[in-house]
Amino acid sequence: MTHHLRELCRGIEPPSQRDSGAKRAEVALPGSAVALLPDGHSRIQSALNPAGVEAAGIENLFWWMVAGTTVVWLGVMALTWHSVRTHPESFNRRREAFIIVGCGAILPTVVLSILLVFGLSALPGLVAPAPSGSLKVVVSGEMWWWRVRYEPAEGQPIILANEIHLPVGEPVQFLLESDNVIHSFWIPSLAGKMDLIPGRTTRLAVTPTKTGLFRGVCAEYCGTSHALMKFDVVVEEKEEFNRWLAHQATPAAPPDNPLAQRGEKQFLANGCGACHTVRGTNAAGVVGPDLTHLGSRLSIAAASWPNDSAHLRRWIADSDKIKPGAYMPKFDMLRSDDVNAMAVYLKGLK
Amino acid sequence: MIRNWFKVASAEGSGDARSLLRHWILPITVFCVALGIVGVLVAASGVIPIKASSGHWAITRWFLQFSKERSVATHTLGLKAPPLDDRSLILKGAGHYEIGCRPCHGSPELHHPRIAHSMEPVPPYLPDTVTRWKPEELFYMVKHGIKFTGMPAWPAQQRDDEVWAVVAFLLAFPELDAEEYQQLVKGASRTTQQHESLTALEPGTSTIVVESCAPCHGLGGNGRELAAFPRIAGQRAEYTAESLKAYARGDRHSGIMEPIAAGISSERIQQLAQYYEQQKPASPAAARDRTTSAIERGQTIAHEGIPDKDVPACVDCHGPGETPRNRNYPLLAGQYAEYLTLQLTLFQQHQRGGTAYSHLMLRVSAGLNQQQIDDVAQYYSSLSSPVAR
Numbered sequence: 246m247t248h249h250l251r252e253l254c255r256g257i258e259p260p261s262q263r264d265s266g267a268k269r270a271e272v273a274l275p276g277s278a279v280a281l282l283p284d285g286h287s288r289i290q291s292a293l294n295p296a297g298v299e300a301a302g303i304e305n306l307f308w309w310m311v312a313g314t315t316v317v318w319l320g321v322m323a324l325t326w327h328s329v330r331t332h333p334e335s336f337n338r339r340r341e342a343f344i345i346v347g348c349g350a351i352l353p354t355v356v357l358s359i360l361l362v363f364g365l366s367a368l369p370g371l372v373a374p375a376p377s378g379s380l381k382v383v384v385s386g387e388m389w390w391w392r393v394r395y396e397p398a399e400g401q402p403i404i405l406a407n408e409i410h411l412p413v414g415e416p417v418q419f420l421l422e423s424d425n426v427i428h429s430f431w432i433p434s435l436a437g438k439m440d441l442i443p444g445r446t447t448r449l450a451v452t453p454t455k456t457g458l459f460r461g462v463c464a465e466y467c468g469t470s471h472a473l474m475k476f477d478v479v480v481e482e483k484e485e486f487n488r489w490l491a492h493q494a495t496p497a498a499p500p501d502n503p504l505a506q507r508g509e510k511q512f513l514a515n516g517c518g519a520c521h522t523v524r525g526t527n528a529a530g531v532v533g534p535d536l537t538h539l540g541s542r543l544s545i546a547a548a549s550w551p552n553d554s555a556h557l558r559r560w561i562a563d564s565d566k567i568k569p570g571a572y573m574p575k576f577d578m579l580r581s582d583d584v585n586a587m588a589v590y591l592k593g594l595k
Numbered sequence: 596m597i598r599n600w601f602k603v604a605s606a607e608g609s610g611d612a613r614s615l616l617r618h619w620i621l622p623i624t625v626f627c628v629a630l631g632i633v634g635v636l637v638a639a640s641g642v643i644p645i646k647a648s649s650g651h652w653a654i655t656r657w658f659l660q661f662s663k664e665r666s667v668a669t670h671t672l673g674l675k676a677p678p679l680d681d682r683s684l685i686l687k688g689a690g691h692y693e694i695g696c697r698p699c700h701g702s703p704e705l706h707h708p709r710i711a712h713s714m715e716p717v718p719p720y721l722p723d724t725v726t727r728w729k730p731e732e733l734f735y736m737v738k739h740g741i742k743f744t745g746m747p748a749w750p751a752q753q754r755d756d757e758v759w760a761v762v763a764f765l766l767a768f769p770e771l772d773a774e775e776y777q778q779l780v781k782g783a784s785r786t787t788q789q790h791e792s793l794t795a796l797e798p799g800t801s802t803i804v805v806e807s808c809a810p811c812h813g814l815g816g817n818g819r820e821l822a823a824f825p826r827i828a829g830q831r832a833e834y835t836a837e838s839l840k841a842y843a844r845g846d847r848h849s850g851i852m853e854p855i856a857a858g859i860s861s862e863r864i865q866q867l868a869q870y871y872e873q874q875k876p877a878s879p880a881a882a883r884d885r886t887t888s889a890i891e892r893g894q895t896i897a898h899e900g901i902p903d904k905d906v907p908a909c910v911d912c913h914g915p916g917e918t919p920r921n922r923n924y925p926l927l928a929g930q931y932a933e934y935l936t937l938q939l940t941l942f943q944q945h946q947r948g949g950t951a952y953s954h955l956m957l958r959v960s961a962g963l964n965q966q967q968i969d970d971v972a973q974y975y976s977s978l979s980s981p982v983a984r
Contacts, residue, residue, distance in 0.1 A: 424903060514921045516955075519900065519907030527918055530911065531902045572905060572958055578923075578951035 290460035297435035298452040313360040375418035375450040386428030386441040389474035390547040406534030412486040419449040429465035453480040469570030475548035496525030508590025540594040557588035647715035676730040679763040683821035688764025690811040693780035703773040722769040751848040753946035800866040816874040822933035828874035833922040835868035837950040847948040893974025904962030928978035935972035
């Protein structure tokens with residue numbers, strides 16, 4: 246319970262501070278996805294801005310906890326005040342015994358018991374699986390990015406990366422896996438966090454209630470670039486979501502301009518397909534993220550950088566500087582016009 | 596006065612050992628400091644000869660020899676030689692001996708080359724002395740060199756495997772006569788029959804091919820039958836040229852190849868890389884212990900990688916396949932399995948180095964275990980070499 250509280254408290258900071266924090270991030274990481282966002286979106290990663298049934302329950306619990314502990318705190322302060330103000334000549338044994346037992350033992354026990362029962366009663370709802378037939382999304386924690394696999398009721402699974410779209414108002418069943426180290430899957434605005442544990446599949450049910458863009462993060466230290474292991478979450482209307490998913494399931498369209506065509510050739514010639522899949526081409530690697538529709542994503546490098554050809558170019562040539570320890574090797578030995586062509590090709594994979 | 600001092604000393608000494616000690620501390624210290632000052636003055640005066648022509652005093656020679664033997668013995672405690680009676684290892688060591696060692700240590704035809712004969716100490720003709728050393732001790736001396744003798748350290752300290760190859764040759768050296776020695780170090784290349792495509796090369800480049808490349812890699816680039824040397828026939832010229840430049844810069848580590856590559860100009864490197872690309876790869880050599888099941892396992896790794904271990908497929912860079920690839924990536928089909936195994940092992944140990952592309956292999960190789968390395972090497976060696984694209 247306290248663990249949860251501590252996590253939740255991270256979201257509480259005065260708006261002014263939060264804004265300056267966002268600005269700081271912009272200065273330090275000019276390409277940070279924060280810079281992409283129009284004003285008013287600075288709360289995309291806040292547990293106090295719930296946009297899902299589960300997050301709303303947790304926020305509710307949080308405020309009850311704050312209220313309950315405030316009562317206990319006020320009681321303790323009142324006792325302290327009373328004890329220093331009481332003169333020996335006016336000391337009344339019965340009255341003091343009543344105060345000590347009443348405020349020191351009975352009041353906290355009652356308040357904390359109520360909070361405990363209240364908190365525990367919230368648990369079953371949070372750990373319950375989504376109703377059968379719900380949309381199933383398998384998320385694997387990689388180092389340091391997210392492999393996302395939509396498993397529609399009929400048809401082939403659709404393998405994507407670092408961006409999750411959800412239909413508003415429908416429960417979704419996340420199945421969480423890892424084959425390397427422990428990660429933790431957390432979309433503060435939608436639900437609580439859930440660990441990804443090697444050798445196990447953990448579950449998390451989420452029911453988004455508001456459309457919009459939200460930010461998910463890895464909430465368990467998992468190595469050098471843990472802090473850059475993020476993902477975008479888009480909650481949208483059902484029809485829009487269906488259109489998106491159907492498009493993501495299609496193979497990549499062949500590049501339609503000479504520069505992008507050259508980029509595709511370079512992409513294949515330099516062996517990028519050993520790690521990455523671009524459906525519809527020979528590139529079928531599964532070590533790194535699927536890039537079939539990379540150009541349609543909101544950001545690159547696990548929501549670390551904006552998705553444009555300039556940043557793609559820097560990512561290809563200098564991956565390690567952008568994401569220390571990244572498994573993706575840098576390709577700074579390639580001719581810069583070849584790298585540029587590849588960036589244009591990848592950005593064109595809508 | 597001095598006599599007086601001795602008298603006092605002996606009188607005191609008979610009574611109290613501690614005061615005797617105290618009495619002697621000062622004179623001994625003064626003596627040592629004075630000795631040091633005199634030594635520096637003598638050296639500064641320049642009268643000590645450092646000329647090699649006059650040799651050492653007998654006692655100096657004995658002391659240096661004694662120190663060397665003791666140091667080598669102590670520093671090789673716990674070192675264990677790998678199996679060295681391997682023909683391909685001997686061949687590899689022989690190729691380097693001819694270029695790197697013979698100028699000082701001689702050959703069966705000329706035990707003491709004239710210039711080296713005037714060194715102090717004179718570099719020994721090794722068949723006379725190798726039997727006095729253990730293989731581990733030879734390894735230590737070849738790898739680290741010997742101070743004050745002119746014996747250099749191995750140019751690539753990362754490559755113990757090459758040092759062991761030289762040791763393997765040294766152990767076989769005493770058995771060789773002049774003819775066998777020539778056969779071993781130069782192979783068929785010494786018959787200098789003109790390879791038809793050699794005549795198309797500039798004379799300077801064809802000389803380099805005949806004298807520097809062919810003794811080990813063959814005039815046709817197919818190596819020496821045994822897996823001692825990689826096959827370079829048909830290899831993409833860009834890869835060969837960039838590798839030679841990396842050797843020359845010391846970026847790819849090899850005590851054998853670095854000195855050779857460093858002596859070739861970059862124009863000549865381009866020419867001989869193109870010459871070898873045009874050579875026809877011979878039919879693949881059968882690896883030792885080749886098995887069908889290993890080749891099948893290797894094929895799966897080469898074409899699909901090992902996703903669980905983050906090992907990508909080999910074919911996306913190295914072929915075989917129809918997609919045109921970057922010509923800086925080496926073709927592997929038909930290469931000696933032993934060579935491929937060694938390269939992957941060196942990549943795993945971060946000891947290989949290479950061209951500007953070589954870092955791509957560090958994470959790739961990290962996920963492979965020994966068996967998987969052997970399997971994938973066997974798969975590639977079982978393929979017939981394609982013509983480079």
